[in-house]
Amino acid sequence: MEHHIRPRRSVLYVPGCNQHYLDRARTLAADSVILDLGDPILIDAKEQSRANVVAAIKQGGYGSREVVVRVNNLDSIWGHDDIKAVANIGADAILFPNIESREDVLKAQQLLDEAGGKDVPMMVMIESPIAVLNAKEIAAASDRVICIVMATSDLISQLHAHVTHERVAILTSLSLVILAARAYGKAVIDGITSDFKNMHSFEYACRIGRDMGMDGKSLVHPAQIAYCNDAYTPKATEVANARLIITALKEANEAGRGTVVVNDKLVEHHHIKAAQRLIKLHEAITELEEEYI
Structure with missing residues (x-):
């Protein structure tokens, strides 16, 4: 089953620890915003980030932008508390990182349900070689999963590969995940480009992803939004x-x-x-x- 078509050309990570960024995200032309509680947040800021994100979503003001919360790893000391805090506050979806198997999907779904989020859609991140190889079972695990998000920086590190303009190291991985997503009617989002000042490389990466069949690209800086939107907008x-x-x-x-x-x-x-x-x-x-x- 293919879910309702929703633009996800630009998917912006917004750190929950920074109130200014949470506020500014309400004014940016990103199709989706991921309010982030995960790995980029320093340990000392984890709980404050969670409180900031809960307050931001309850306050609203994001318009028709898709509002997603990325929680911490389920096996971390923050993961379960994150889910309890954000399961039923009005987010459009919860993004679960480091999903590597069908069992991981079902565990995340169970925790979300137990926290009161039985009707809340799920997104999952694929960021390791084993996750890529298991992309089919991950995509097939639940109808609640509406979107797969690639974590290409993590994947490149685990592949012992190098970042290149042509993205040769991860083309096979991207294709395998796209195949799985399309087979089971899921949206699929390309990973970030860490060098956010190299707009030539970023634009090229956007167009490679688009031509391969991605629905959009995740990003870490507002300056990248226009390039995503242009690449993924039908002419x-x-x-x-x-x-x-x-x-x-x-x-x-x-x-x-x-x-x-x-x-x-x-x-x-x-x-x-x-x-x-x-x-x-x-x-x-x-x-x-x-x-x-």
Whole structure:
């Protein structure tokens, strides 16, 4: 089952320890914000970050942006308390880090349910080689999982690989996770680019992810948002072509033909579903961006 189409072109991590960033996120053109309680937060700031995030979500003001909370690892001393604190406060989803198996998904779901979040959607992070290899069972584990988020920096470290402009070290991993996500109707988000001042490399990474089939890219700095949004927004020519495909094949079918040529390309029935999805995404993005203006 494919979940409701929701733009996730730009998914911004917002540290829960910084009140200014939590407030500023309400004004940024990111499709999703991840209010972060996880690894980047210093130990001494964990509990204050949790209180800040709870207060921020209860205060609201994020508009139609998707508001996600990333909790700490379930085997950490903060993970269970994080879940209890955020399970039922109005977040659009809870993001669970370091998920490596079906059992991990079910454990996270059970803890969320026990904390009062039985109807709250889940997101899961894939950040290790074993998680990539188990991507199929992770994606299939529960209908509650709506999105898979790649943690490519962690993955590169565990692969003993190097960051390159062409991203050669992780292309196979990205493809395996995309396959799993699409097989089970999940959204899938690319990992961050740590060098947030190298916009040339960041833009290239966005377009690689888009061309591979990602729904968007996670990011760590507001300056990266515009590049994500541009890369993952269907262009006007693509939308026009999608509408033409739907009309042309409909007319061909009515005339007794199963295929038709549109802009010098053969169009068959499977192109219709892709065209319809692109149009729905375009409409959802247009509606969301009206809030930013």
